[in-house]
Amino acid sequence: MIAIIDYGLGNIRAFANILKNLKAPHIVARRKQDLSEATKIILPGVGAFDHAMERLNASGMRETLDDLVLRHKKPVLGICVGMQILGRSSAEGKLPGLGWIDGDVRSLRDDGLHLKDLLPHMGWNQIRVDQDSELLEGLKEAPEFYFLHSYYFKCNIPADIFAEVDYGGYFPCVVQAGNVYGVQFHPEKSHHNGVRLLKNFWELGSC
Amino acid sequence: MLRSRIIPCLLVRNNGLVKTIKFTDEKYVGDPINAVRIFNEKEVDELVVLDIDASVQGRGPDFKMIGDLAAECRMPLCYGGGITSAQDARHIMSLGVEKVALSSAIIQRPDLIGEIAEEVGRQSVVAVLDVRLDRAGHYSVWTHNGKTETGLNPVALAKDFESRGVGEIVVNSIDGDGTMKGYDLELCRQIREAVRVPMTVLGGAGSLKDLQTVIQKHGPIGVSAGSLFVFKGIYRAVLINYPSHADRERIQQGQLP
Numbered sequence: 001m002i003a004i005i006d007y008g009l010g011n012i013r014a015f016a017n018i019l020k021n022l023k024a025p026h027i028v029a030r031r032k033q034d035l036s037e038a039t040k041i042i043l044p045g046v047g048a049f050d051h052a053m054e055r056l057n058a059s060g061m062r063e064t065l066d067d068l069v070l071r072h073k074k075p076v077l078g079i080c081v082g083m084q085i086l087g088r089s090s091a092e093g094k095l096p097g098l099g100w101i102d103g104d105v106r107s108l109r110d111d112g113l114h115l116k117d118l119l120p121h122m123g124w125n126q127i128r129v130d131q132d133s134e135l136l137e138g139l140k141e142a143p144e145f146y147f148l149h150s151y152y153f154k155c156n157i158p159a160d161i162f163a164e165v166d167y168g169g170y171f172p173c174v175v176q177a178g179n180v181y182g183v184q185f186h187p188e189k190s191h192h193n194g195v196r197l198l199k200n201f202w203e204l205g206s207c
Numbered sequence: 208m209l210r211s212r213i214i215p216c217l218l219v220r221n222n223g224l225v226k227t228i229k230f231t232d233e234k235y236v237g238d239p240i241n242a243v244r245i246f247n248e249k250e251v252d253e254l255v256v257l258d259i260d261a262s263v264q265g266r267g268p269d270f271k272m273i274g275d276l277a278a279e280c281r282m283p284l285c286y287g288g289g290i291t292s293a294q295d296a297r298h299i300m301s302l303g304v305e306k307v308a309l310s311s312a313i314i315q316r317p318d319l320i321g322e323i324a325e326e327v328g329r330q331s332v333v334a335v336l337d338v339r340l341d342r343a344g345h346y347s348v349w350t351h352n353g354k355t356e357t358g359l360n361p362v363a364l365a366k367d368f369e370s371r372g373v374g375e376i377v378v379n380s381i382d383g384d385g386t387m388k389g390y391d392l393e394l395c396r397q398i399r400e401a402v403r404v405p406m407t408v409l410g411g412a413g414s415l416k417d418l419q420t421v422i423q424k425h426g427p428i429g430v431s432a433g434s435l436f437v438f439k440g441i442y443r444a445v446l447i448n449y450p451s452h453a454d455r456e457r458i459q460q461g462q463l464p
Contacts, residue, residue: 009300011303012301014303046331117403119403120374123211123253123405125209125210148331150329189280189281191247
């Protein structure tokens, strides 16, 4: 059972639709009781880092999520700001992140994005795969995904970086540390590439 | 490399899709959900849906319709029409929409930009400027389906909106709307040079070549169109269409003859 965490941010219905089409059992989780049968977790998110953390902390699910991810090692997939809050901190805000993966969120503009380059990074971009990832299985060599963000996830451990994307320089867009996965782009809005990635996440550990 | 976005723009009125010429002469085009399904199959880059009745009738967004469209949409969706508060914007985002488009509401009350950006993030706040060339040859921004003149200059307004935190600016030429005679390249250039947020140009595209022209000059940029993607032929027969992957590649590379 995949739990899609609904804390008021992100495209819950788009995920639910894709999982429904894949015939993947799922639940939209709004309180901790909804997590009782969760074997995998999708953590969406859009908007500002602090706003996301405030809402997640206020959802009543935080402790249970920490328990599922850190103690029971259930796979979790953070998406966009849902990926960024997997880290420890963000240049965009003051609140600490979940700290499930060793990284910090930084501003693209502060880290060398040329002044002539537009922000946010908006649209379809090809990713560069650095390491084989279960999430990217079955996708062609440099698949395209939809991006919409101004901050990025800076990994402190290079081995956690599975793919990068170039916008004013390469930065991580697929990260993984153990059971914790994050993608900066929006698989739920990336047509067949995104559907395949979500299918791969659903099928993790099943074979 | 970041690609330019090719974006169908759908106008909704009374739950049906319509297409206008210079913001009048509307023609019924079909059912919005059906159109979204076809665009899913064609794997379009992004979709813009504008409810052209909402602000004019002084009513809020039709959340049920938006939710139904968003649930069907497998590409990023931008919705506009009748949004007047941060709560509206948050509600719409929660239905599965990536971006909210605002026009008259932020012209009347620019502080709304900051309020919405705070709620949903600035990357999801889109300003739409409907622009008409006046008799003296000056560009001016209009609202309420081109019925109300603001007297505001689009370049100055775009700069102001950028500083207030919009994540994208859509520039819509009322004079070009539905004419399929090509984009207003001068208007596009003026706005592109004035701001550093992503921008999308709308109004006038009549061929894939028109898209290519703007992309080659100003890419990465959004190129949006209504008529081009819903009509076929000189009699404007309704046929939802979108360039093939091969043609899209040619457009990006500037290789369309």
